[in-house]
Amino acid sequence: MGIVLHPIGGLANRLKNLASGLHLADDLGCEVSRVVWRVDNDVHASFTDLFKSVPVGEMVSPAGWEYNLKYAIPRKQNLYIPQVYQRLRFGHVFSDASNLFPLLDDHEEMRRLASGCLESGKDMYFISGQEFYDFPDSLLRRLFDPVDCIADEVARVAESFNPHTVGVHIRRTDHRLATKSSPDEVFIDAMNERISAHDDANFYLATDDEAVKEKFIRLFPGRIITTSNPVTRRTLAGMRDAVKEMALLASTSLIIASYGSTFSHLASRIGGCGYRPLTV
Numbered sequence: 412m413g414i415v416l417h418p419i420g421g422l423a424n425r426l427k428n429l430a431s432g433l434h435l436a437d438d439l440g441c442e443v444s445r446v447v448w449r450v451d452n453d454v455h456a457s458f459t460d461l462f463k464s465v466p467v468g469e470m471v472s473p474a475g476w477e478y479n480l481k482y483a484i485p486r487k488q489n490l491y492i493p494q495v496y497q498r499l500r501f502g503h504v505f506s507d508a509s510n511l512f513p514l515l516d517d518h519e520e521m522r523r524l525a526s527g528c529l530e531s532g533k534d535m536y537f538i539s540g541q542e543f544y545d546f547p548d549s550l551l552r553r554l555f556d557p558v559d560c561i562a563d564e565v566a567r568v569a570e571s572f573n574p575h576t577v578g579v580h581i582r583r584t585d586h587r588l589a590t591k592s593s594p595d596e597v598f599i600d601a602m603n604e605r606i607s608a609h610d611d612a613n614f615y616l617a618t619d620d621e622a623v624k625e626k627f628i629r630l631f632p633g634r635i636i637t638t639s640n641p642v643t644r645r646t647l648a649g650m651r652d653a654v655k656e657m658a659l660l661a662s663t664s665l666i667i668a669s670y671g672s673t674f675s676h677l678a679s680r681i682g683g684c685g686y687r688p689l690t691v
Contacts, residue, residue: 412532414525415501416467417447417482420540421644422454422653423673427542430554433466434546439526443467444534447482450474456650463556484508484538502531506538518545548680555661555681557654565658568615571636575609577602578663578684579627580675583620592670595623597689601667602631615663617656617675657681 416432418425429446436443446467448458457472459465473482484506485494497504503524505511514521521544528535537543557565579598605612616637618624628635638656643649653674660666660675661682668675670690679686 412502412529412534413441413444415445415447415534415536416443417449417536417538418540419449419484419507419538420453421674422461422650422657423677424540425454426551426554426677427673428537428539429466430546430550431539431542431544432537433554434550435522435525435544438522438544439529441529445469445471448472449478449482452645454650455645456647459558460647461558461561461650461654462554463558464553466554482538497536500533501536502533503528504536504538505543507541508538511537511539511541511543515541515543518543548683551677551680555658557658558651561651561654561658565655565662568636568638568655568659569662571613572615572662573611573613574664575605575612576636576663577605577612577614578660578666578668578675578678579614579616579618580660580666580668580672580678581616581618581620581623582669582672582674583618583623592690593668593688594691595626597691598627598667599630601687601689606631606634615659617660 414432414436416429418428432443444467448470450457450472458470479489480492481496483489483493485491485497525535579602581598602614613634613636614631616624616627616635624637638652640652644653657674657678660678661684663682663684665685665687666675666679667687667689670688672688676686
């Protein structure tokens, strides 16, 4: 008996969920026996497509009817059918859709409840995209071990970095709050401040908006390091680019980022670098 994890959402959310479950299992003296890692439009890649080490006993990627009948969040749209399997298979189900959010700020209570669930003799099931249990950044770094084809490209790009390289993460097309709260001007001001403080300052720019990329290359000639690949999370190549971006942001001395960016905040924890969300 132990923990079955189903990380959902984007890459950063899934890594936080995985680290949460692994650390909770360690504290409880049990194991994460299985991870359900669905390949979908949020993350169109299996875990082993992106990372070297599988940290659990079993990692599965169910699709179609198997996923919809067993592992999906029970909803009106699926007639709550997965609830039948989950009640039979698991001693307790923790889900973002029902009971998990009230526990996000009370990790001691999370541990107490989980410890009690172990007495049922059945696995617990966590279906979440949240950091539902505190974990050390060292655990996150162990999980974030990109496959060689990604790591080699990260090393190549990072050769242009220096001690004053700043990671700049600007979200636009898929995040309205980030666009409203963190307009281009706040990034321009922060970057000019960095140049004033350090003549050799340069910037690794990660953005999902090609127009923003062109604008910043024009405004800061010779100081912008970026990639030319289009941003997408719906292909394997796009997901590998996402891991590369996170690794490169983590390799800078400071990350300045759009408000509400889980991706860049996680990168700062992986790299142990400074993190500064920018808002008006």
